[in-house]
Amino acid sequence: MPVLCAQAPYIRFVTMKQDTIISVRDVTKTYRLYKSHADRLKETFHPFRRKYHDDFNALSNISFDVKKGHNLAIIGRNGSGKSTLLQIICGIMRPTSGSVELTGKISALLELGAGFNPEFTGEQNVYVNAAILGLSRDQTDARFERIAAFADIGDFIYQPVKTYSSGMYVRLAFAVAINVDPDVLIVDEALAVGDIYFQHKCMRRMKELIQSGVTIVLVTHDMSAVKSLFKEAVLLDRGVIIKKGESEKVVDEYYYQMMQEEPGHVIPGFGDIVKEIDGQSIKDKKTPRDMVFRKDEEFLKRTKDMRSGTGQVRIQNMELLNDSEQPITRCSFDDWITVRGHMEFFTDCEMVNVGFHIRDRNGIEIIGTNLFVERFYIPPKKAGDHLIVDFRFRNILRDGNYSVTMAVSESDDHGRFNTRTFDWVDNGVVFSTVSKTLKHIHTMVYVPVEINYI
């Protein structure tokens, strides 16, 4: 019998079907929302049991099983009940109705470094945190080297945790939690910590755990992790299971939901996603465009602190469009997307140059070009003129979040170098992309490659 197992009365350690490790049956969680504390007391002592609260169903009739050695990702938008569900599975919270059955030693990682005391050294905190996660002192002794190596914070482990950078803090916390060696590991949103290097290390360790037969239940927003690591997934929306089953299909459903929810946005054809990467020329596909100058106050406000330049030409709006001229914030791999800039001239300009680039979340410029590079000449502009420039390209980016930077400048007469920068807007538009056709893109971008062999 495991020492650290939930003991709330609704959790039963019954002999389930041999291979089932977690069984969630009809779990409903209802919160009573009171307008004030006084209402709560009034209701408790009201002689005729008048109702003073509104019911809020955080979860309704949730049922699923997790089999031994299988893994489950729980996905859904913010507020869909994912974390509440994890808390109920762990026995931290009691469901209003329904039951949870589980076997084995559970380790829950709902918050990194819960129980860290900033005054104590990393080493001392490792021991206490491991004890909270259910390890004895000897067991922690045996794992300490491994934990320290995983956190990779050097001699800082002997310094008080308050001296740590936030990155070091989460690394240490994660290192402890992932080295506890439970039968079931329950993780809430913990993968998105640390730098890329550390994230990769975490992923590798998760894979190792999965291979060694640990059952992992994970809540995350990292869809590429879900698809690559998890066989099964559950999609929650407003406390209801929308879809469960094969993770790939559930993730697709999730994206479909997300796009439907955004008003005015077009769902990029989910039916005909299998476009071939065949190197068609851009001009063939160009559709007639509705290019009307628009100044966007919201855009100007948002980018106020991200500008530099003389201001003699202003980028008054930036847009990211799909081929139906609809603004988008998400797109799929291999979609055609357009970066559009609306510029207003307050000075005359002989040779105008406009450029953009797309950065990943690490700030690395991945895609970009400008009119010089493209040998694209725009006739001289006068003060008061408007200029709209479209950069249209095929999305070859791997899954992730990206930002678009745009700049307008003046060049010398031959278009060789910039003489002055009028306006430079960092991160004017952000978007995310996901691959639906290719299973994985392991590189930053994917371009068609011809393969020959003999």
Added chain:
Amino acid sequence: MIKSFFYFIRLVFLQKELIFSLARREVASHYIGSLLGFIWAFINPMVMIFIFWLVFSIGFRIKPANDVPFVVWLAAGMSAWFVFADIINGSVGLIVSNAHLIKKTMFYSQILPVIKIISSLFAHSVFILVLIGLIVFQKMPFSLYYLQVFYYLMCLCVLSLGLGWALSALNVFVRDIGQIVAVLLQICFWGTPIFWDILIMPPRIQKILQLNPMFYIVQGYRESFIYFCPFWRHPYQTMYFWAVTVVIFVIGAIIFQKLKPQFADVL
């Protein structure tokens, strides 16, 4: 019902390793970062007893009753009260202040009052050592009856654990409990014969005052250190104390157990 009650208690024992490491940290956190460190644990009670001695033995020249210096008599009773008040005051807010552990880890919150008691016992044992030093300094006799203090200490722990469970759980729902407890402790301090001798009261009032379970412990401390009188000399008082304490302990545990599943909802 009974089974789950015993499981509730058993979990405390199963978690002893965690309890001790958290208690150690709790104690260390008081002194960490200070230059003198653990020496402070001694300075505090020594200064307090020195002041008592200065005020009552030198200043007011209170005459020793039955050849017992007032300062010894006072410090013996006072030490029991201090640790009790420290545990109760500290227990009330435990669940609320450890919300992150309760909501974010699989944590058996019933161990929190136990941790509080163990960490309070550290400061208390220092106080006892200082007290014994004072007794030796006053050239009073030494006796094996000193060991009887462990019995009374156990009484105190069981009583305050029951109270700690009840108060810490209720405080989650009614935060006024913390304030009420602070006021009640003030009243009880003067209602318990610590600064004054129960014998100055009329016999009828004495009977009422003896209903206070803390009276049994304060009196027991004095009998262990000063009067050398074993606890079985008061069979009725002992039985009464244990009856009350067991009831408080069981009710406290049941209250905690009943309210515990809702902690995560309310915190």
